[in-house]
Amino acid sequence: MTPRYLSIVTILTAVMALGACNKSDAPSSPLSPSPLPAASGSPSSGATISGVVRLDGASMAGMTVSVAGTSLVAPVDSSGRFSLTAVPSGDIELRFSGGTVDTSLAIAGVTDRDQIQLAVTVDGAASTVTSSQLTSSDRIEVKGAIANLSGACPDLTFTVNGFQAVTNASTRFEDAPCSGVQTGTKVEVKGTRQANGSILAQKVDVDGVGPDVRPEVKLDGTVSGLTGACPDRTFTVLGTTVVTNSATRFEDGTCGTLQNGTRVQVKGTRQSNGSVLASHVDIDTPDVEVKVEGPLSNLGGACPDRTFTVAGTAIVTNSATRFEDGTCATLQAGTPVQVKGTRQPNGSVLATSVDIDIPDPDVKVEGIVSGRSGACPALSFSVNGTTVVTNSATQFEDGLCTTIQNGTSVDVKGTQQPNGTVLAIKIDIDNPDPDVKVEGNVSGRTGACPAVTFSVGSTTVVTDAATRFDDGSCGTLQDGTWVEVKGTRQPNGTVLAAKIDIDNSAPEVKLKGTVAGLGGACPSLTFTVNGSAVVTDSATRYEDGSCSSIQNGTRLEVKGPRQPNGSVLATKVDIDH
Numbered sequence: 001m002t003p004r005y006l007s008i009v010t011i012l013t014a015v016m017a018l019g020a021c022n023k024s025d026a027p028s029s030p031l032s033p034s035p036l037p038a039a040s041g042s043p044s045s046g047a048t049i050s051g052v053v054r055l056d057g058a059s060m061a062g063m064t065v066s067v068a069g070t071s072l073v074a075p076v077d078s079s080g081r082f083s084l085t086a087v088p089s090g091d092i093e094l095r096f097s098g099g100t101v102d103t104s105l106a107i108a109g110v111t112d113r114d115q116i117q118l119a120v121t122v123d124g125a126a127s128t129v130t131s132s133q134l135t136s137s138d139r140i141e142v143k144g145a146i147a148n149l150s151g152a153c154p155d156l157t158f159t160v161n162g163f164q165a166v167t168n169a170s171t172r173f174e175d176a177p178c179s180g181v182q183t184g185t186k187v188e189v190k191g192t193r194q195a196n197g198s199i200l201a202q203k204v205d206v207d208g209v210g211p212d213v214r215p216e217v218k219l220d221g222t223v224s225g226l227t228g229a230c231p232d233r234t235f236t237v238l239g240t241t242v243v244t245n246s247a248t249r250f251e252d253g254t255c256g257t258l259q260n261g262t263r264v265q266v267k268g269t270r271q272s273n274g275s276v277l278a279s280h281v282d283i284d285t286p287d288v289e290v291k292v293e294g295p296l297s298n299l300g301g302a303c304p305d306r307t308f309t310v311a312g313t314a315i316v317t318n319s320a321t322r323f324e325d326g327t328c329a330t331l332q333a334g335t336p337v338q339v340k341g342t343r344q345p346n347g348s349v350l351a352t353s354v355d356i357d358i359p360d361p362d363v364k365v366e367g368i369v370s371g372r373s374g375a376c377p378a379l380s381f382s383v384n385g386t387t388v389v390t391n392s393a394t395q396f397e398d399g400l401c402t403t404i405q406n407g408t409s410v411d412v413k414g415t416q417q418p419n420g421t422v423l424a425i426k427i428d429i430d431n432p433d434p435d436v437k438v439e440g441n442v443s444g445r446t447g448a449c450p451a452v453t454f455s456v457g458s459t460t461v462v463t464d465a466a467t468r469f470d471d472g473s474c475g476t477l478q479d480g481t482w483v484e485v486k487g488t489r490q491p492n493g494t495v496l497a498a499k500i501d502i503d504n505s506a507p508e509v510k511l512k513g514t515v516a517g518l519g520g521a522c523p524s525l526t527f528t529v530n531g532s533a534v535v536t537d538s539a540t541r542y543e544d545g546s547c548s549s550i551q552n553g554t555r556l557e558v559k560g561p562r563q564p565n566g567s568v569l570a571t572k573v574d575i576d577h
Contacts, residue, residue: 045086045112045113046085046086046087046088046089046112046113047087047088047089047110047111047112047113047114047115047116048083048084048085048087048114048115048116049083049084049087049094049107049110049116049117049118050081050082050083050084050115050116050117050118051081051082051117051118051119051120052079052080052081052082052118052119052120053065053076053080053081053082053096053120053121054080054119054120054121055080055101055121060076060077060078060079060080060098061098061099062098062099063075063076063096063097063098063099063101064076064096064097064098065082065084065094065095065096066094066095066097067084067087067088067092067093067094067095068092068093068094068095068104069093070088072084072086072087076096076098087110088110089110089111089112090110091106091107091108091110092106092107092110093105093106093107094106094107094118096120105118105120140163140190140191140192140193140199141188141189141190142160142161142163142165142188142189142199143160143161143186143187143188143189143207144160144161144186144187145160145184145185145186145187146158146159146160146181146182146183146184146185146186146187147159147160147183147184148183149181149182149183153167153177153178153179153181154167154168154169154171154178155167155168155169156178156181158181158183160187160189163189163198163199164197164198164199165189165191165198165199165200165201165204166194166198166199166200166201167201167204168200170202171201171202171203171204172202172203172204172577173203173204173206174203174204174205174206175205175206175207176206176247177246177247179247180206180247181204181206185206186206186207187204187205187206187207188204188205188207189201189203189204190202190203190204190205190577191203202577203577216267216268216269216279217240217266217267217268217269217270217276218265218266218267219237219238219240219242219264219265219266219276220237220238220264220265220266221237221238221263221264222237222261222262222263222264223235223236223237223258223259223260223261223262223263223264224236224237224260224261225260226258226259226260230244230254230255230256231244231245231246231248231255232244232245232246233255233258235258235260237264237266240274240275240276241274241275241276242266242268242275242276242278243271243275243276243277243278244278244281245277247279248278248279248280248281249279249280249281250280250281250282250283251280251281251282251283252282252283252284253283253320254319254320256318256319256320257283257318257320258281258283259344259350261344262283262284263283263284264281264282264283264284265281265282265284266278266280266281266282267279267280267281267282268280289340289341289342289352290313290339290340290341290342290343290349291338291339291340292310292311292313292315292338292339292349293310293311293336293337293338293339294310294311294336294337295310295334295335295336295337296308296309296310296315296331296332296333296334296335296336296337297309297310297333297334299331299332299333303317303327303328303329304317304318304319304321304328305317305318305319306328306331308331310337310339313339313348313349314347314348314349315339315341315348315349315351316344316348316349316350316351317351317354318350320352321351321352321353321354322352322353322354323353323354323355323356324353324354324355324356325355325356325357326356326393327392327393329392329393330356330392330393331354331356335356335357336356336357337354337355337356337357338354338355338357339351339353339354339355340352340353340354340355341353362415362416363386363412363413363414363415363416363422364411364412364413365383365384365386365388365411365412365422366383366384366409366410366411366412367383367384367409367410368383368384368407368408368409368410369381369382369383369404369405369406369407369408369409369410370382370383370406370407371406372404372405372406376390376400376401376402377390377391377392377394377401378390378391378392379401379404380421381404381406383410383412386421386422387420387421387422388412388414388421388422388424389417389421389422389423389424390404390423390424390427391423393425394424394425394426394427395425395426395427396426396427396429397426397427397428397429398428398429398430399429399466400465400466402465402466403429403466404427404429408429408430409429409430410427410428410429410430411427411428411430412424412426412427413425413426413427414426435488435489436459436485436486436487436488436489436495437484437485437486438456438457438459438461438484438485438495439456439482439483439484439485440456440457440482440483441456441479441480441481441482441483441564442454442455442456442477442478442479442480442481442482442483443455443456443479443480444479445477445478445479449463449473449474449475450463450464450465450467450474451463451464451465452474452477453494454477454479456483456485459485459494459495460493460494460495461485461487461494461495461497462490462494462495462496462497463496463497463500464496466498467497467498467499467500468498468499468500469499469500469502470499470500470501470502471501471502471503472500472502473539475537475538475539476502476539477500477502478537478563478569479564480563480564480565481502481503482502482503483500483501483502483503484500484501484503485497485499485500486498486499486500487499508559508560508561508571509532509558509559509560509561509562509568510557510558510559511529511530511532511534511557511558511568512529512530512556512557512558513529513530513555513556514529514553514554514555514556515527515528515529515550515551515552515553515554515555515556516528516529516552516553517552518550518551518552522536522546522547522548523536523537523538523540523547524536524537524538525547525550527550527552529556529558532567532568533566533567533568534558534560534567534568534570535563535567535568535569535570536570536573537569539571540560540570540571540572540573541571541572541573542572542573542574542575543572543573543574543575544574544575544576544577545573545575545577549575550573550575554575554576555575555576556573556574556575556576557573557574557576558570558572558573558574559571559572559573559574560572
């Protein structure tokens with residue numbers, strides 16, 4: 001039987017009103033971890049689903065459990081037990097019906113020969129599924145309120161519906177951090193049964209808060225007295241001290257957007273010292289936008305936090321400022337800009353957008369580079385007797401700044417400077433047509449990207465930072481990869497690759513199963529899935545986890561091409577939690 005999780009959906013159903021005589025005065029008790037009814041031996045095909053139903057205030061008489069869309073139906077005996085066999089594979093819906101009860105459970109991913117045990121409590125007043133435990137092999141789900149909480153994050157111990165659960169650094173929390181788990185908090189725990197009977201939690205979904213958590217506080221006003229550094233800020237709103245932490249969510253801004261005078265709406269819980277721990281901060285961005293344009297002056301600070309003046313108005317930028325037609329580093333004294341932003345209490349404008357006006361080039365020069373000096377991005381060289389200089393705003397086509405060498409053919413567009421030099425706005429690098437073409441399988445790959453050496457047939461190929469790749473990247477190159485190389489023959493007989501086309505036509509292999517024989521270190525792992533060797537590299541993509549999530553026993557699906565040595569090079573790994 002394949003270990004997996006079951007997905008359960010509880011559906012509220014309309015019920016006819018019950019008379020007081022049909023409703024027990026005794027409160028319904030939660031399900032205890034007593035053994036569930038054992039399922040009968042697996043049939044020749046199909047799954048077996050068995051369990052126990054407990055009703056609060058309704059009779060078991062005439063109740064049945066059926067599989068929607070099939071003829072499968074089983075009676076519920078007087079003790080609430082039932083058993084269904086030959087249940088078809090796939091996503092199914094169990095229907096509990098009889099008397100005033102009409103409730104459904106959706107179970108996803110049932111497979112042939114599974115044995116599934118359920119425990120369900122139905123509230124006769126509202127006819128809802130109020131608690132459940134699902135087990136499949138050594139996996140288990142438990143829902144309920146936390147009790148007997150002990151330990152410190154990430155290592156907690158608590159009970160849910162009588163089951164003891166433990167967490168560790170690998171446990172994932174949803175809808176709240178580990179610190180949000182408190183006595184009385186309602187949770188859904190998914191994990192594996194341990195030898196001592198406890199559940200090692202792999203995932204904890206936090207559903208609401210327990211009765212001991214203080215009610216939510218709402219504050220709407222202006223920030224003052226701001227101190228601290230993100231994510232741990234402290235400020236005052238309407239005379240109340242507010243604190244934030246890494247769990248605080250921000251809307252219409254970030255923690256860094258907070259400034260004295262910023263208008264906010266805070267939601268959080270009152271702490272014992274009277275402050276409010278913010279769970280949510282909604283930043284009110286004023287509708288009134290300020291626009292100023294002109295050449296900038298008085299440039300100060302360092303990216304992303306720059307200060308400058310435009311048309312007599314002080315401008316500040318931060319990490320949230322957007323730049324158009326340039327970057328923060330493009331800003332220079334005298335650069336024409338159009339700034340949009342919001343007026344701050346001190347009269348400055350916090351820039352939300354800076355549009356850099358790059359003038360049309362008034363000089364064009366082409367020819368061969370000579371007299372190259374300086375270091376990227378600040379180069380100086382001559383083209384046909386004209387001195388050309390570059391900076392961080394210079395754009396390069398068909399190459400990089402480092403591609404510029406004495407003898408390189410270039411087409412320069414820029415602006416004439418007062419000293420007679422040309423400040424290059426754009427440089428087109430003229431790469432001569434490659435004089436060598438080779439194709440075949442890569443072998444003998446050595447080096448590290450971008451400087452890789454390999455052989456194609458009897459030809460040695462080398463790459464550098466200027467090599468362009470189609471249908472892949474430098475990291476895609478592996479022994480056995482089919483490539484077409486275009487480049488220039490070097491004096492030592494090697495080919496310096498200008499362009500490499502990677503052939504990804506190898507058929508894709510899909511493997512699904514459990515990891516075994518794990519070796520290596522991220523990103524370069526080796527393991528087997530259903531007897532097939534799998535390797536990962538820096539180009540492998542992961543879903544529902546990361547490279548470090550892979551352990552012996554992890555269930556996953558691998559996609560990738562078969563390599564000449566029979567292994568599968570994983571392009572994608574989907575981790576099944």
